[in-house]
Amino acid sequence: MSAPALDRPESGIDDRVALDVADLTVELRTPSGTVRAVDHVSFRARRGETLALLGESGCGKSMTAQALVGLLDPIAAIKEGSITLDEVDLVTAKESTRRELAGTQLAIVFQDALTALNPVYTVGTQLAEPFRIHRKMSKKEARHEAIELMRHVGIPEPESRVDSYPHQFSGGMRQRLLIAMAVALSPKVLLADEPTTALDVTVQAQIMALLHRLRTEHDMAVVLITHDLALVAEQADRVAIMYAGNVVETGPVAEVFGNPRHPYTKGLLDSVPVSTERGADLKSIDGTPPDLHSIPAGCVYQARCPLARARCVSERPVLSGTGPNRQAACHFSEEIDNV
Ligand SMILES: Nc1ncnc2c1ncn2[C@@H]1O[C@H](COP(=O)(O)OP(=O)(O)O)[C@@H](O)[C@H]1O
Ligand code: SF4
Ligand SMILES: [Mg+2]
Numbered sequence: 001m002s003a004p005a006l007d008r009p010e011s012g013i014d015d016r017v018a019l020d021v022a023d024l025t026v027e028l029r030t031p032s033g034t035v036r037a038v039d040h041v042s043f044r045a046r047r048g049e050t051l052a053l054l055g056e057s058g059c060g061k062s063m064t065a066q067a068l069v070g071l072l073d074p075i076a077a078i079k080e081g082s083i084t085l086d087e088v089d090l091v092t093a094k095e096s097t098r099r100e101l102a103g104t105q106l107a108i109v110f111q112d113a114l115t116a117l118n119p120v121y122t123v124g125t126q127l128a129e130p131f132r133i134h135r136k137m138s139k140k141e142a143r144h145e146a147i148e149l150m151r152h153v154g155i156p157e158p159e160s161r162v163d164s165y166p167h168q169f170s171g172g173m174r175q176r177l178l179i180a181m182a183v184a185l186s187p188k189v190l191l192a193d194e195p196t197t198a199l200d201v202t203v204q205a206q207i208m209a210l211l212h213r214l215r216t217e218h219d220m221a222v223v224l225i226t227h228d229l230a231l232v233a234e235q236a237d238r239v240a241i242m243y244a245g246n247v248v249e250t251g252p253v254a255e256v257f258g259n260p261r262h263p264y265t266k267g268l269l270d271s272v273p274v275s276t277e278r279g280a281d282l283k284s285i286d287g288t289p290p291d292l293h294s295i296p297a298g299c300v301y302q303a304r305c306p307l308a309r310a311r312c313v314s315e316r317p318v319l320s321g322t323g324p325n326r327q328a329a330c331h332f333s334e335e336i337d338n339v
Contacts, residue, residue, distance in 0.1 A: 016046040017108070018188040019068075024081035026060070026067050035292035037063045039078065039245040042319070045189055045221035052224045052232040054255070055242035056289060061225045065193045069108045069205040085189065106135055107182035111194040113174035117166040123150075123177050124162035128186040145184070153180040153210060157176060169282070172203035179210060186218050193225040208235055229272050233257060241265055244289050244300040247319060251326030261328040263305045266339050299331070306339050307332050
């Protein structure tokens, strides 16, 4: 089964597309058999825009990100699909080409800055590394770039802090350091996997503002990976909603949230408070996502869906157009207002 191509422009080439992921499928070898953690996931990220990958914990967001940057766990492997960056498919490219492209054009910021930074090297040494490896700079030049980078991401007194170790920075400052490393070589695409989940609300807002500024200055595409619907509403231009390894709905954030076309999206929206409706009843979605070992043959959402019926059990819906630039994977999208 293969989902139709996503978001293709009506005609011509969209040269703002920086990353084109099509039918990405990742399987995991577990003691009790092979499971599919990412199933024909497709999305496109454009320069100057933020695309959110939104979904509950365990739906395959991080696995998707790890597949993109070539950091999958040894028990996981890409089984199908393409990851096109700079007209090169990273899945089939030579390892040296993939490394060079993924190392310079595609950067990732993880949730946990402390484990992502090496505790035994100064931040200056770590920030200088991309310049040493990819730009072949001398130690002195690279150190200068590291200091400038620290300044660029808002770290005070970079000349004296460049020789400090990661544990000597606060959580928010460490996240700034990770972001600095990520944007060092001006990548076209920045993946941010739950970049603010470990931070308090004020620092979260500062980090999101920083990402927004850098996105504009570097004309990057940002892929914001999160379980936080409010963050998506505030920060993203487009959203791809994931459930059990599948993208179930995608489109511009305002349209998808204003007029959802998939019962899961509707369920998610009904389960968060709307500021103008304080005190209104919140409905949580009954049940839990399926275990990866027992993903049903038909629709992945069938066990929790109020609209489910025989066709949903026998036939997997594919993403298909529900409006301009919008897709949902549901046989009965048009009945959503009855949910
Ligand atoms: N090393 C692993 N071994 C077995 N299962 C894993 C491993 N890593 C992830 N998984 C499973 O793969 C699925 C997707 O995980 P992940 O991509 O981390 O989800 P998310 O980032 O959306 O929370 C989950 O069901 C998770 O339990
Ligand atoms: S295909 Fe069926 S089970 Fe799946 S979301 Fe649509 S109505 Fe619900
Ligand atoms: Mg994750």
